[in-house]
Every structure is written in C-alpha cells, then in structure tokens.
Amino acid sequence: MSEQNQKPKAIDPESTHLLKEVACGRPLTTCCWDPQGRYLLFGAEDFDLHRYDLQADTVQPLSHHDSWVRAIACTPDGSSVISGGYDGRLVWWPLSDQEPKHERSVDAHTGWIRAVVISPDAQTVATCGNDRLVKLWDVATGELKSSLSGHEHHVYNIGFHPTGSFLYSCDLHGHIMQWDLAPDSEGRGEELLRAEGLHIYDKSFRADIGGARTMVVHPEGDLLALGGITKVTNAFAGVGHAVMILVNLRTGEVQQTCIPQSPPNGSTWGTAYHPDGFWITAVGGSGGGWFYFWNGREEHESFKLKLKSEARAMAMSPDGRSLAVGHADRHLRMYALYEESGK
Amino acid sequence: MQCHYACRTGEHGIHRRTLLSAAGGLLGAASLGGFVMQNPAVADQLRSGCKRILNIFLHGGVSQFESWDPKPGTDTGGPFRAIPTSVPGVHICELLPHTAKQMHHLTLLRSLNTHNNDHGRGVVEMTTGHKQLPGSAYPHVGALAAKMLAPEDFALPGNVLIRSAGPASNPAAYLGARYASVVMNNGQPPAFTSRPESLSLASDQRRNQLRSQAHDRFARRRRTADTDAYTYSFDQAQDLLSRRQVFEVDQEPQADQDRYAVSEFGRHCLLARRLLEHDVPFVQINHSNYDTHYENFDFHIEQLGEFDQPFSMLIEDLAERGLLESTLVCVMSEFGRTPRINSRYGRDHWGKSWSIALGGCGIQAGGVVGKTNDNGTEVVADEVDHGHLFHTLLQAVGIDSFQELDIAGRIFPIADPAKVPIKELLA
Numbered sequence: 083m084s085e086q087n088q089k090p091k092a093i094d095p096e097s098t099h100l101l102k103e104v105a106c107g108r109p110l111t112t113c114c115w116d117p118q119g120r121y122l123l124f125g126a127e128d129f130d131l132h133r134y135d136l137q138a139d140t141v142q143p144l145s146h147h148d149s150w151v152r153a154i155a156c157t158p159d160g161s162s163v164i165s166g167g168y169d170g171r172l173v174w175w176p177l178s179d180q181e182p183k184h185e186r187s188v189d190a191h192t193g194w195i196r197a198v199v200i201s202p203d204a205q206t207v208a209t210c211g212n213d214r215l216v217k218l219w220d221v222a223t224g225e226l227k228s229s230l231s232g233h234e235h236h237v238y239n240i241g242f243h244p245t246g247s248f249l250y251s252c253d254l255h256g257h258i259m260q261w262d263l264a265p266d267s268e269g270r271g272e273e274l275l276r277a278e279g280l281h282i283y284d285k286s287f288r289a290d291i292g293g294a295r296t297m298v299v300h301p302e303g304d305l306l307a308l309g310g311i312t313k314v315t316n317a318f319a320g321v322g323h324a325v326m327i328l329v330n331l332r333t334g335e336v337q338q339t340c341i342p343q344s345p346p347n348g349s350t351w352g353t354a355y356h357p358d359g360f361w362i363t364a365v366g367g368s369g370g371g372w373f374y375f376w377n378g379r380e381e382h383e384s385f386k387l388k389l390k391s392e393a394r395a396m397a398m399s400p401d402g403r404s405l406a407v408g409h410a411d412r413h414l415r416m417y418a419l420y421e422e423s424g425k
Numbered sequence: 426m427q428c429h430y431a432c433r434t435g436e437h438g439i440h441r442r443t444l445l446s447a448a449g450g451l452l453g454a455a456s457l458g459g460f461v462m463q464n465p466a467v468a469d470q471l472r473s474g475c476k477r478i479l480n481i482f483l484h485g486g487v488s489q490f491e492s493w494d495p496k497p498g499t500d501t502g503g504p505f506r507a508i509p510t511s512v513p514g515v516h517i518c519e520l521l522p523h524t525a526k527q528m529h530h531l532t533l534l535r536s537l538n539t540h541n542n543d544h545g546r547g548v549v550e551m552t553t554g555h556k557q558l559p560g561s562a563y564p565h566v567g568a569l570a571a572k573m574l575a576p577e578d579f580a581l582p583g584n585v586l587i588r589s590a591g592p593a594s595n596p597a598a599y600l601g602a603r604y605a606s607v608v609m610n611n612g613q614p615p616a617f618t619s620r621p622e623s624l625s626l627a628s629d630q631r632r633n634q635l636r637s638q639a640h641d642r643f644a645r646r647r648r649t650a651d652t653d654a655y656t657y658s659f660d661q662a663q664d665l666l667s668r669r670q671v672f673e674v675d676q677e678p679q680a681d682q683d684r685y686a687v688s689e690f691g692r693h694c695l696l697a698r699r700l701l702e703h704d705v706p707f708v709q710i711n712h713s714n715y716d717t718h719y720e721n722f723d724f725h726i727e728q729l730g731e732f733d734q735p736f737s738m739l740i741e742d743l744a745e746r747g748l749l750e751s752t753l754v755c756v757m758s759e760f761g762r763t764p765r766i767n768s769r770y771g772r773d774h775w776g777k778s779w780s781i782a783l784g785g786c787g788i789q790a791g792g793v794v795g796k797t798n799d800n801g802t803e804v805v806a807d808e809v810d811h812g813h814l815f816h817t818l819l820q821a822v823g824i825d826s827f828q829e830l831d832i833a834g835r836i837f838p839i840a841d842p843a844k845v846p847i848k849e850l851l852a
Contacts, residue, residue, distance in 0.1 A: 108500065109766070109768070113432075127500070127503075127504075127766060129498060148506060149504045149505070150496075166723075168504035168505075169504075169506065190840060193726075194504070212552040212726065238724075286590070286714070287485070287713070287714040287716065287724075288589065288590055288713050288714055289714065289727050289728065290727065291720070291722050291723075317719070317724075318485070318714065318717050318718055318719055318771075319718050319719055320715045320718070320719030320720065320722065320769050320771070348769075366768070366769070367769055368719075368769060389769065392768045392769065410768035410769075411768070
C-alpha cells in the first residue's frame with residue numbers, strides 16, 4: 083500500500099493495476115469499503131462477516147449469521163456496519179471495535195436478503211429479498227419503519243436517490259419500482275419500467291434468470307445503473323452477456339444499454355460511477371473476470387481489463403482511487419486506478 | 426383364447442397377454458430381429474394385485490445438498506440451512522418445508538454411488554437398473570411395472586409418463602411397445618384419444634363397422650398372431666377412447682384443482698393422483714430442470730419451490746386415501762451435484778455420493794439408509810448403486826426381481842443379477 087503515500091497520480095482507467103491481494107478461506111460473495119477507507123468488509127461462502135484492516139493487513143471474522151453474508155452497508159460516519167445474509171438476518175456491528183460483537187440482529191426477511199443500502203441522511207437502512215418485499219429500518223433502533231410490497235418476484239437490488247426522496251428496486255423479472263419516501267406518501271410505489279434485457283424465461287430449462295445483480299444511482303440523481311446478465315441462451319450454464327443498463331430517471335426509459343464489444347459469458351456483479359465521469363463494472367462468469375470502463379453514452383466499453391478470477395462483487399474506495407473486488411478464487415483484491423509505481 | 430390359425434400348428438397356442446406383448450414387439454422392438462415371444466409361465470407369474478409405482482424424476486440432477494442430504498456450515502454446504510422433519514433427528518434442506526412435514530411417510534437413501542456423471546446414461550441406469558452398454562437395451566421400470574402389475578383385463582395403459590420436458594418415453598425394450606409409456610405431454614391426454622371434430626359419431630361408427638367386417642372376413646381364413654395383435658390395438662384404442670376422462674385432470678373436484686394449481690408440476694401431481702386412483706400401475710412425472718452449473722442456489726429455490734408443496738400434498742393425499750400402502754413412491758434423478766461449488770455459484774454433475782427419497786408400498790417409513798461424510802464428498806456407510814435400487818423398487822411392490830424372462834429364446838434377468846435389494850429400505 084506504499085503507493086498511497088506517494089503524490090497522487092492521475093486517475094487513468096488504462097493504468098488500472100493490481101495493488102494488493104488478500105487470501106481468504108472461501109470464495110467471496112460481496113464486499114464493501116468503509117467510508118473512512120480503513121477497512122474492507124466482505125462476505126464469503128462461510129457464515130461470517132469479515133473485516134479486513136488495510137493498515138494492519140489482518141482479516142477478522144465476525145460471527146452471528148446462520149448462512150452466507152450477501153450484502154453489506156456502512157453508515158456514513160463509519161461507526162456501524164450492517165450485514166444482510168442468506169439467512170434473512172440483518173445484523174448491526176460496531177465497525178471500529180477491536181473485537182466487534184453484534185449489536186443488534188433482526189430476522190428481516192423470509193429467505194435471502196439480497197441487498198442492503200443506507201439512505202443519504204443515514205437514518206434509514208433499506209433491505210430487499212426473496213420474500214418479494216422491500217423494507218425500511220431505523221438505523222439507530224433497528225425498528226421496522228415500512229414494508230413495501232408490489233414486486234411479484236424476488237427483489238434483487240435497491241438504491242436510494244441522492245436526495246433520499248425515492249428508493250428504487252429491481253426484481254428477478256427486471257421490474258423496476260420507484261418508491262416515494264416523502265413523509266406523506268406512505269411509501270407509495272409505482273413501476274418505473276420493466277428492464278426487459280434483464281430477464282428471460284429459459285424454455286429449455288424451464289426457469290427464470292435475470293434481475294439486477296448491481297444497482298447504482300448516479301450522484302446527480304438522473305440515471306439508474308443496473309448490472310446483470312442479458313441475451314441468455316442457456317440459463318443453467320450461464321451463457322449470456324454481462325450488461326449494464328442505464329435508465330433515465332426523468333423519462334423512465336432505458337437511455338443506454340452497455341454490452342462489451344466481445345462480451346464474455348457472465349454477469350455484471352459490480353458497478354460504480356467514478357467522480358471523473360465514467361462508469362466501471364466488474365464481471366464474473368465462465369468468460370472469466372473483467373473490468374469494463376464506460377463513458378455511458380456508447381454501447382461498448384472504452385477500456386477493459388482481464389482479472390485473475392471471476393468477480394463476484396466490486397466496491398470503489400471512498401477517495402475513488404481504488405477498486406476492491408471479491409473474487410471467486412478465494413481472494414479479495416484491490417486495484418489502483420492510476421499508473422503503477424516505477425512506470 | 427379359442428384360436429384357429431391359418432397354418433394350423435400348435436405353436437400359436439399362446440396366452441393372450443403373450444400375444445399382445447408380441448404385437449408390441451412387432452411395433453416397437455424390431456431391433457431384436459424377430460417376433461418377440463415370451464414364456465407363457467412368466468405371463469402367469471406375479472400379479473401383485475393393485476400395487477402401483479409413482480416415480481418422480483427430477484431431470485438434470487437435483488442437488489442432494491439442497492434436498493435430501495444438507496451439509497450446512499461446511500465448505501460444500503452452500504447457503505441453505507437444514508430443517509427438522511416430522512421424523513425426529515432427520516433433517517432435510519430448508520427448501521423443502523412442506524415435504525419435511527411428510528417425512529414420516531418417506532425414507533431417504535443417502536448412499537448412492539452410481540459411478541456416472543453423464544445425463545443420458547444416468548437416466549437409463551436409474552430407470553432400468555442395468556449398466557448402459559452399447560447395443561443393449563433394458564425395459565424401463567415403468568414397462569416392467571405395466572407388465573407385472575397390471576391386471577389381465579386392465580383397459581388403461583400401464584405405463585404413463587407425464588412430462589413437460591425430459592425424455593419423451595419410458596422405453597419397454599424387449600418387452601415390446603405394449604409396455605412402453607403412453608405420454609401425456611404437458612399433462613394433456615394422450616394424443617389421438619378423441620374423435621376429430623370433422624368426423625361425426627355416425628361416420629366413425631360406420632368406419633369401424635367396415636373395418637370390423639373386413640377384419641372378420643380376413644380372420645376367418647387367414648388369422649395370424651399379427652392380425653390378433655392388430656385387433657388388440659384397435660380394441661385398446663376403443664377402450665382408451667371410452668375412458669379418456671381418466672386422463673382429464675379437470676374431472677377432479679374444483680377444490681383439489683385449486684389446491685394443486687400452484688404450478689404446472691402441481692397439476693401433474695393431481696393428474697398422477699387421478700391415474701393412481703384408477704389403478705394405473707406406473708406413473709412417472711418428469712420435473713425439469715435441475716442441471717444447475719450456474720447459480721445452483723437460485724435455481725434450486727425456483728425448481729424445488731415448484732416441487733415441494735405439490736409433492737407433499739400428493740403424499741398426504743395418497744396416505745389419507747389409503748393408497749400409499751399400495752403405491753411405491755420414488756423421487757430420483759440421473760445423479761446428484763458436486764460438493765464443490767464452482768466459480769459461478771453452480772454445482773456440476775456428481776454420481777459419487779448422492780441421495781434419493783422413497784416411500785409407500787413396501788418401503789420402511791421415516792428412516793434414513795446410508796450416510797455420507799461430513800461434507801458429502803463420499804459415502805461412508807451402506808454404499809449402493811442403481812442396480813441395488815432397481816431390485817428394491819421391484820421387491821417393494823412384490824415383484825421377484827431375480828426372475829428372468831425368456832424372450833424368443835434369450836434369457837433376460839429383469840434386474841442386474843449381480844446386485845441385491847437394499848434390505849434396510851424394505852418394510
């Protein structure tokens with residue numbers, strides 16, 4: 083991590099390189115950077131939330147879940163981390179304690195929790211899951227504030243509008259709901275659109291595949307980025323193309339569908355918008371692991387980078403200079419978005 | 426059967442059942458290279474009363490970890506938890522909460538090692554009990570059940586396959602086409618069992634009358650086994666036409682239709698119940714698909730979510746109606762899935778240590794036979810394969826699985842003679 087102590091180099095996607103890799107016991111499922119950049123939190127194919135201390139270079143398992151950890155969110159002040167699991171449990175942890183013990187645990191959903199996000203004002207944590215519900219919880223008390231029903235299928239992801247006035251959710255079939263969170267609206271929801279590219283019923287295997295595996299709202303609140311798999315020809319082998327779909331939140335229409343020029347089989351598992359004005363996606367599947375960089379106006383990427391292993395999750399560091407990726411090959415890797423030292 | 430054949434030899438003095446089987450051979454078993462005959466003694470053999478078999482085939486290979494042999498908290502276990510069942514101490518995957526409540530009717534076999542990871546071979550070996558070899562063909566368990574369990578004058582098909590996907594037939598091999606499956610694609614009644622709208626009843630009757638006259642005239646002088654077989658085919662078709670309602674699930678009470686209407690598989694379960702209540706000796710439902718190389722856990726939620734409730738309702742209904750005592754139920758696949766979770770959250774093919782569920786007629790209820798190690802990579806107790814299982818299925822419904830059939834002078838053991846029944850499973 084010595085590169086971080088040097089004079090900052092300019093952000094340059096084409097200079098993206100591996101900065102650090104951390105061996106983990108099991109394949110990773112998700113990852114999240116704490117707002118102060120001290121820790122990386124990640125879930126793996128075990129029953130723990132893991133806290134990686136970047137300075138100490140140590141990994142600490144935090145135990146309370148009864149299944150894999152699927153989603154993680156930190157409060158903006160860095161005091162707490164909240165994890166959601168395949169056990170449907172939502173767990174609060176003190177992020178900075180030397181030996182963090184869980185502060186609160188709520189059986190939040192029946193079945194998997196698929197996403198956890200915290201509102202811009204840090205008052206509300208939103209969750210979604212296989213019970214087809216979106217739920218809002220008080221960050222401070224853990225009390226259920228609202229249960230939003232309207233989806234007819236597993237809810238795959240959620241994202242707050244930067245103003246905090248709306249919440250977006252997307253289900254397995256690509257139905258995107260917009261939930262009005264104004265005090266007098268009582269969480270009224272309406273379908274924004276159906277992202278048809280994010281779902282298919284595979285007639286051969288007689289099963290649905292799709293959903294938004296990642297969801298990010300543009301900081302200016304005008305675009306919703308959804309990542310997943312599209313053009314699936316064989317659901318059970320994962321034969322389909324990784325995709326990012328940009329939805330214009332003002333018109334409720336798809337503004338741009340971004341598919342790699344030579345699309346590998348797989349799904350987009352991580353999406354981030356960089357302050358310098360470009361999008362980054364991380365992909366994993368039988369076509370391997372990849373970073374793609376997009377300007378958001380064109381169908382194809384501006385740059386891509388092959389990764390050592392399939393990506394299963396990606397998080398951008400608070401300073402926008404690094405990316406953390408949870409990999410299938412039991413490694414957490416950090417990548418720098420600038421030129422490598424010595425070059 | 427009183428018969429005077431044109432050649433006037435005694436060699437045609439065979440049992441009607443034999444004759445019908447032979448007709449099937451003509452239609453469907455030409456690969457044997459001749460007229461299929463069987464030993465009349467065999468034809469008179471076991472009549473097991475009204476025993477039936479229901480086989481539910483989960484195509485593609487259901488994961489044992491996500492069904493009958495969960496290993497939560499291990500490196501292979503996946504994200505799902507194990508839940509208790511109606512049998513104290515027996516746990517199954519949380520994806521089967523309804524089935525868990527019926528476990529006292531079922532027994533788990535957790536020690537299958539079938540030495541096979543190929544779909545086609547798995548289907549053949551699990552349903553015939555024999556190792557698949559080039560140039561060989563053995564009857565599907567449904568064909569044997571049709572032959573061995575159906576009463577002499579049974580008017581309905583004895584081997585019915587309800588499918589929406591998966592293999593399109595349960596082949597009869599040397600038993601002949603008479604015992605091959607009648608297929609109900611998407612749960613629809615067998616094809617050509619209703620009179621075309623363009624054909625009036627009167628026209629149809631006149632047409633059959635003409636055919637009968639021609640046939641009778643021919644048979645008076647040139648009757649052969651072939652012509653009797655054709656006659657039987659027409660008679661069977663007429664029987665089928667007259668009993669078509671047996672295949673119509675909408676004849677079931679509306680409340681039951683509503684109850685089972687949760688999925689296509691649910692409707693197929695209700696149809697199976699209807700067929701079993703009409704003493705059809707073998708019914709197979711294909712449920713597809715479980716070949717989850719990608720996102721195994723999501724797809725098992727989806728597929729077992731379809732399976733669980735209707736299957737448990739069916740077991741409960743069969744038990745309440747007193748049919749489970751005479752109906753063997755088996756839930757099988759061509760193999761299981763790998764303990765290792767691949768990089769795409771998938772599981773691949775695995776025949777080395779996997780599980781099935783059985784229950785009902787002739788099967789110990791509420792038990793577990795066999796055991797795998799802590800993370801499911803190996804069988805550690807009571808290892809068996811498809812050959813042992815096939816003997817067990819037959820023995821459970823009262824068929825001597827060690828018997829042999831004499832087909833045109835060739836001796837065919839109906840089950841692999843090198844294997845034996847799994848006694849721990851048998852009641």
